[in-house]
Amino acid sequence: xxxxxxxxxxxxxxxxxxxxxxxxxxxxxxxxxxxxxxxxxxxxxxxxxxxxxxxxxxxxxxxxxxxxxxxxxxxxxxxxxxxxxxxxxxxxxxxxxxxxxxxxxxxxxxxxxxxxxxxxxxxxxxxxxxxxxxxxxxxxxxxxxxxxxxxxxxxxxxxxxxxxxxxxxxxxxxxxxxxxxxxxxxxxxxxxxxxxxxxxxxxxxxxxxxxxxxxxxxxxxxxxxxxxxxxxxxxxxxxxxxxxxxxxxxxxxxxxxxxxxxxx
Numbered sequence: 001x002x003x004x005x006x007x008x009x010x011x012x013x014x015x016x017x018x019x020x021x022x023x024x025x026x027x028x029x030x031x032x033x034x035x036x037x038x039x040x041x042x043x044x045x046x047x048x049x050x051x052x053x054x055x056x057x058x059x060x061x062x063x064x065x066x067x068x069x070x071x072x073x074x075x076x077x078x079x080x081x082x083x084x085x086x087x088x089x090x091x092x093x094x095x096x097x098x099x100x101x102x103x104x105x106x107x108x109x110x111x112x113x114x115x116x117x118x119x120x121x122x123x124x125x126x127x128x129x130x131x132x133x134x135x136x137x138x139x140x141x142x143x144x145x146x147x148x149x150x151x152x153x154x155x156x157x158x159x160x161x162x163x164x165x166x167x168x169x170x171x172x173x174x175x176x177x178x179x180x181x182x183x184x185x186x187x188x189x190x191x192x193x194x195x196x197x198x199x200x201x202x203x204x205x206x207x208x209x210x211x212x213x214x215x216x217x218x219x220x221x222x223x224x225x226x227x228x229x230x231x232x233x234x235x236x237x238x239x240x241x242x243x244x245x246x247x248x249x250x251x252x253x254x255x256x257x258x259x260x261x262x263x264x
Contacts, residue, residue, distance in 0.1 A: 069228070069229040069230050070229060071229070072217065072226050072229040072230070072231070073094075073226070073228055073229030074229075075096060075213065075217070075226060075229075076094035076096060076128075076130060076226075077130060078090070078094065078128070082130065083149075083152030083153060083155065083157055084130070084131040084133075084148070084149065084152050084157050085128060085129065085130045085131065086118065086122055086128065086129045086158065087122040087125075087127055087128035087129055088125050088128055089128065091122075091125055091126060091127055091128035092126060092248070092249050092252035092253065092256075093121070093126055093127050093128070093227065093228045093245050093248040093249050093252060094127075094128045094129075094130055094226075094228065095117070095127060095128070095129050095130070095225060095226070095227050095228075095241070095245070096130045096132060096225065096226040097109075097129065097130070097131055097132065097223060097224075097225050098132045098134040098210075098214045098219050098222060098223065098224045098225070099131070099132070099133075099134060099222050099223045100133075100134055100135045100136050100137055100141050100144075100145075100222045100223075101135075101141060101144035101145065101148065101164045101165070101170065101174065102135075102137040102138075102140060102141045102144065102170050102174065103136075103137065103222040103223065104170070105222070105223060105234060105235040106165070106222050106223045106235070107165040107167075107169075107170065108235045109223050109235040110161065110162070110165040111165060111166075111167070112235075112238075113235065113236075113237070113238050113241060114129070116238050117129070117238070117241055117242075117245070120242070121242075121245055126245065126249055127245055131148075131157070131161075132210040132211075132213060132214060133145035133146075133148065133149065133206070133207050133210045133211065134210060134211055134214045134219060134222055134224075135207070135211070136221070136222060140173060140174040140175065141174070142207065143174050143175070143176070143179060143198075144164060144174040144179065145207050145210075146198045146199070146203040146204065146207055147160065147164075147174070147179040147182070147183065147194075147198045148160050148161060148164065149197070149198075149203045149206050149207065150183075150194050150195075150197035150198040150200075150203055151183055151186055151188050151194065153193075153194075153197050154188050154189055154190060154193070154194065156183070156186045156187055156188045156189075159185075159186035159187055159188075160182060160183065160186040160188070162186075163182045163185040163186050164182055169182070176195075176198075179198065180194070180195065221233070221234075223235055225241075227241065227244040227245055227248055228244070228245070228247070228248025228249075228251065228252070229248075230244055230247075230248065232244055
């Protein structure tokens, strides 16, 4: 083989080897990132071992103590005009909920746990709840998510949320006629605007923004929550959420006190 041909072949092999190494390295980074995300949520999933209550789970972020929780806490938007949020924008603790209207456990949380959290923590200014649409059960899930957003544009998100999570609601499906019926139940004043908003580009963009955020941090099931940046997986009992909120509120007070003490 001529020397020039041999040299060219060597360079090609080196480039191919380098490309393979780069692809493998990128794949390893991607797998590590996904694994860290999944670990952070699965660590708080309800324990199904006999004799152990889900309330025993301690919410903990992956890499707890390293600042991972602080980074997740930054996902709180605290936008004063957020139509899908409840509570003061400056509340010391923000609970972010990633949910699907076709998810049975999301409905259980909405009916059994969230109202108590609102009474105890939102009403006194401690907690803000921010909703993220995270549809994972197909086209009707996505349609319901867009409909909820559209109801919110007319200040009826909470009412729509309550109607869509009422007992037996998801079994009736979320086709467009049913979504219009839910909008009427929720008291949406302009149903034609609701229909247009639900099928518009803004609703699709808002849904994609929420869903991308969830996937980026490793959310893989619903409902999933962040409480002050700490992951909590599943429709766990009120006590689990109360403990997480109390810890986050205490941490927020301590941080505020330290800042005041140093003159910042």
